Amino acid sequence: MSPELARLGHVALETPNIDESAAFFRDAVGLEEVTRSDGTIYLRAVDEFDHHSMSLTEADSEGVDHIGWQTKTETGLSEFASQLEDQGIDITWIDAGEEAGQGKAIRFSTPTGNEFEFYHEMEKPDPPEERRSKLKNRTYSPTKTNPIAPSRIDHVQIWDPDANKFVEWLKETLGFRVHEYYDRRDGSRWGTWMSASETKIEAAIIDDEEQEKSPALHHVAYKVETANDLFDAKDAMNEEGYTTDGIGQHSISRGKFLYARDSATNHRIEFNSGSYLVFDPNWEPIAWQEGYLEDEDPPGSRQWVGQIESKERVFY
Amino acid sequence: MSPELARLGHVALETPNIDESAAFFRDAVGLEEVTRSDGTIYLRAVDEFDHHSMSLTEADSEGVDHIGWQTKTETGLSEFASQLEDQGIDITWIDAGEEAGQGKAIRFSTPTGNEFEFYHEMEKPDPPEERRSKLKNRTYSPTKTNPIAPSRIDHVQIWDPDANKFVEWLKETLGFRVHEYYDRRDGSRWGTWMSASETKIEAAIIDDEEQEKSPALHHVAYKVETANDLFDAKDAMNEEGYTTDGIGQHSISRGKFLYARDSATNHRIEFNSGSYLVFDPNWEPIAWQEGYLEDEDPPGSRQWVGQIESKERVFY
Amino acid sequence: MSPELARLGHVALETPNIDESAAFFRDAVGLEEVTRSDGTIYLRAVDEFDHHSMSLTEADSEGVDHIGWQTKTETGLSEFASQLEDQGIDITWIDAGEEAGQGKAIRFSTPTGNEFEFYHEMEKPDPPEERRSKLKNRTYSPTKTNPIAPSRIDHVQIWDPDANKFVEWLKETLGFRVHEYYDRRDGSRWGTWMSASETKIEAAIIDDEEQEKSPALHHVAYKVETANDLFDAKDAMNEEGYTTDGIGQHSISRGKFLYARDSATNHRIEFNSGSYLVFDPNWEPIAWQEGYLEDEDPPGSRQWVGQIESKERVFY
Amino acid sequence: MSPELARLGHVALETPNIDESAAFFRDAVGLEEVTRSDGTIYLRAVDEFDHHSMSLTEADSEGVDHIGWQTKTETGLSEFASQLEDQGIDITWIDAGEEAGQGKAIRFSTPTGNEFEFYHEMEKPDPPEERRSKLKNRTYSPTKTNPIAPSRIDHVQIWDPDANKFVEWLKETLGFRVHEYYDRRDGSRWGTWMSASETKIEAAIIDDEEQEKSPALHHVAYKVETANDLFDAKDAMNEEGYTTDGIGQHSISRGKFLYARDSATNHRIEFNSGSYLVFDPNWEPIAWQEGYLEDEDPPGSRQWVGQIESKERVFY
Known part of the structure; x- marks a missing residue:
């Protein structure tokens, strides 16, 4: 049985000016900053429970580090790794936590050069209490976020x-x-x-x-x-x-x-x-x-x- | 490997007054009448390609004949039938076309008495040409349907x-x-x-x-x-x-x-x-x-x- | 020629707990606090240029001090005053500035006991620069106000x-x-x-x-x-x-x-x-x-x- | 005291192909055809009580016959006529009913050549009973009109x-x-x-x-x-x-x-x-x-x- 992907998970973006990019994605667009570690800012939309759907990392110039996809199962990771290696694709294993909030992952270049990451586990951190929604089926209270903030x-x-x-x-x-x-x-x-x-x-x-x-x-x-x-x-x-x-x-x-x-x-x-x-x-x-x-x-x-x-x- | 359901497909309703019920669901709510055969009216919403998501059948009193669920595969039908029979549930096989527009199906009562139907194939009839949308990814032109018609x-x-x-x-x-x-x-x-x-x-x-x-x-x-x-x-x-x-x-x-x-x-x-x-x-x-x-x-x-x-x- | 009213201008409310009331109208509803003077908070909606459309004044208990109506002309004030006095209604003249941001006004009880105020002039204060809209035909930038703030x-x-x-x-x-x-x-x-x-x-x-x-x-x-x-x-x-x-x-x-x-x-x-x-x-x-x-x-x-x-x- | 206008009332358009123009304004846009007389189609929006806010008249080529403005009073018509004639503007009086549904009117060219009509009275015909709203404060039932029909x-x-x-x-x-x-x-x-x-x-x-x-x-x-x-x-x-x-x-x-x-x-x-x-x-x-x-x-x-x-x- 083949491993399966569950969904698009996140995009990891690079920027030569992380403060200016954060001002755009967080302060203007209204994504929420979940955490900042090792020079990377992790963001999610106001309706998302998972740790991040976007990250911003400082780099020499703008770029896309990778696009992250979630697998349906944890075992799907090694199954995909094995399949991809059979195609001659180099796999890099990423330890849990190396990308903040995320479990074990694999990274690789697709045959035409797209940088992909597969992962299965992702933490679901609570928002700060004063910004948390009373509704259990969403994350942030919409009265506490940017008026235009997208949901997911x-x-x-x-x-x-x-x-x-x-x-x-x-x-x-x-x-x-x-x-x-x-x-x-x-x-x-x-x-x-x-x-x-x-x-x-x-x-x-x-x-x-x-x-x-x-x-x-x-x-x-x-x-x-x-x-x-x-x-x-x-x-x-x-x-x-x-x-x-x-x-x-x-x-x-x-x-x-x-x-x-x-x-x-x-x-x-x-x-x-x-x-x-x-x-x-x-x-x-x-x-x-x-x-x-x-x-x-x-x-x-x-x-x-x-x-x-x-x-x-x-x-x- | 277990068979899987794809989605809720349709509800088959019974009514003592099919004309009055059709006046509600079709003329007031804005579902589209796709066909009428053997005393049953088959309806779908304006964004649906499949033959029907609701049917109305005349009966002595109001009732629900069954709730229809689509399987992910055609083989899922017999796999489900076999599983259910193992539980002692009686399965009735429905020939393709017996329910208009639909392929082979099974019907049964769940252990608590809900009437379910499983099917995989469903025809995707075109709307009448004068009411068809120019957009290929929808069925009806919204200018030709009820202003309040729901989509699916x-x-x-x-x-x-x-x-x-x-x-x-x-x-x-x-x-x-x-x-x-x-x-x-x-x-x-x-x-x-x-x-x-x-x-x-x-x-x-x-x-x-x-x-x-x-x-x-x-x-x-x-x-x-x-x-x-x-x-x-x-x-x-x-x-x-x-x-x-x-x-x-x-x-x-x-x-x-x-x-x-x-x-x-x-x-x-x-x-x-x-x-x-x-x-x-x-x-x-x-x-x-x-x-x-x-x-x-x-x-x-x-x-x-x-x-x-x-x-x-x-x-x- | 009779004097004419232009429009409903504002309501002057009384509250035994001005902080709790301000928390509602300003922080939850999203009216803007324009100024606070002599124990009164003056509020306007985010699309309003005039100084206030609501005021909150601390009092022994909740109440309505008056409902304010703007006259079409400044001379309309004395014309209305004269007409009302002819009906035996007592008129109280309010100096310009006594109600913050407002010109000269008259207050009186209607024959059935409603407390009304008529005024013509009202200041149009700019919002703080960092919250001002770039669009000249509105007051506040919607990105800087409460997401649910009403307009007028x-x-x-x-x-x-x-x-x-x-x-x-x-x-x-x-x-x-x-x-x-x-x-x-x-x-x-x-x-x-x-x-x-x-x-x-x-x-x-x-x-x-x-x-x-x-x-x-x-x-x-x-x-x-x-x-x-x-x-x-x-x-x-x-x-x-x-x-x-x-x-x-x-x-x-x-x-x-x-x-x-x-x-x-x-x-x-x-x-x-x-x-x-x-x-x-x-x-x-x-x-x-x-x-x-x-x-x-x-x-x-x-x-x-x-x-x-x-x-x-x-x-x- | 000067006469006053109340509002923009209607536009009288000319078209070389009245059927094609009617297909646009009535069948596609969703204005309602109120009546047709002497080669003119009179239209109104679905929320309008007055007889028409647009007319289409067949002519050699496309054009604007006039823009209609309602006066606040009936006497305003002759007062405006007198003022305009004092400016040397030629006034044409239009009999009641000459423009369907409309009372007495004046037409003239403004000094820069805009064709204007002033009127005060306008009939408020009921829609056909089967398309009339149950709500007394609107004209047509929205379920009976074009889904995109504008209101006024x-x-x-x-x-x-x-x-x-x-x-x-x-x-x-x-x-x-x-x-x-x-x-x-x-x-x-x-x-x-x-x-x-x-x-x-x-x-x-x-x-x-x-x-x-x-x-x-x-x-x-x-x-x-x-x-x-x-x-x-x-x-x-x-x-x-x-x-x-x-x-x-x-x-x-x-x-x-x-x-x-x-x-x-x-x-x-x-x-x-x-x-x-x-x-x-x-x-x-x-x-x-x-x-x-x-x-x-x-x-x-x-x-x-x-x-x-x-x-x-x-x-x-």
């Missing part, structure tokens, strides 16, 4: 010059399922929307036409409840002086979005609302073709197609 | 005089996970919120203190996007003259709700917004105790606790 | 044992217009919804059947944008431990509401969303009769009629 | 090559008040946001730099309740194949917007949410200068400034 991590978008190879590998080796894909007029694949958890889209893999070098993270998305929350987030970003892109709605995934960027690194966060869930084991991937909507539709419908204009991305 | 089935609430036995059986035999539970002051369990899909709460099992006879369906819940949608639904129910209960928000599940009832049967539908999802394989069930919120909080916070005043339920 | 004062509801006399006087002497009214089965009037500004309902005058003594303030309402904001406010009140009533929607005015109460005084604030505006000079008052909705409609529609269950009110 | 007319935006002269005339002759204005770096005025009703912005007057010919209508705005409603409207326009611009939020007026255009004429409708009201007789106009936000802010904040990219406008 949702997905990552990765741009990869060898996207097709990466997508096949995610399916074959890691068991990702495809929810939607988008083909160009010439038949080549532009993007694939996939899931480790099966239920929501957790990874959008985009063919990075302009980039020969290596894969990169385009954005990490967090969830908010309503479209008004997107406007409130945009408003807050404007008040605080951060760059935004959107508001709009993609045809693919039907996600309503606002993008905002850390001034220190260009790391991009998406505030995401709407979208849909897949509970159907017989889900047939949605097939989009370039021109399906654009040709017959007016330009105003572009946001339905969800081409993202802003191409900055941050490399591993 | 979410959960059922079952009242059972032998709730604890039922909950244990759901866990042990069917692999349900517990997300939350609520204990009375005397330590007895009042309710358990569980999931077949793991991600959302799909079944709330309530200890039916006042009812010795048999288990019953309290409500089936469908999803809407915002709290304003709950007000719009309440408004619509008032315009159409149907009984409602709510609007409010439960502490358990954090679901925002409106209940409305079919005048012919007292079958209750919940319009549900908010709530949370569980992607964590290490989720620790949320434990509530009677008095935790009520004692220290003002009466106005009752909606946070989510006691449902209206006790009508419909028996199998 | 909307209306007051007054219970008066001689409501009909009060309503007639508001129309004849002050030029209020009637937007809606509600008659009991016996033909007597239960409530009248009126406006000084013409545009929104600013005063609901309810016949106080149970109270022979004197008129009282049932609640003061402030505006929020969406129904989700009402849920967020309820959530915040629950977290902070304050009593609430609602959420619901009245048929009269179509206002969506949540009521919350200051623990020190029972002063009640309404969070209000929705409702409608009247720009039509030929508006015909909406006439409701007891039984119009209740008799033919199910109990669940009660919130449409807007009977307020909670009868606490605070006397002048 | 809000404002017009007029582009005028001689904007400053027009603005001064609106203030001096018609008593409009200025809520906000925007000056270019060279000190010239780009736009002025004004009101006849005082409460909301009813006319935005933009300096039409590129157009020497004559003034034109850029858009007419109707109100919706939430930001989700803007997304729903955009979604509907995409499904129906109409051109849109937005979604966004202007810094001026703080209005959240979506623009959509009639395919037959380029007449543009704005779906508007948010914004603010002015009840203050001492309101100080908000003064914006080019560069105040743009220079110091990132490009993403453009929507806060509200430059409208799409310059199509329709001439009188």
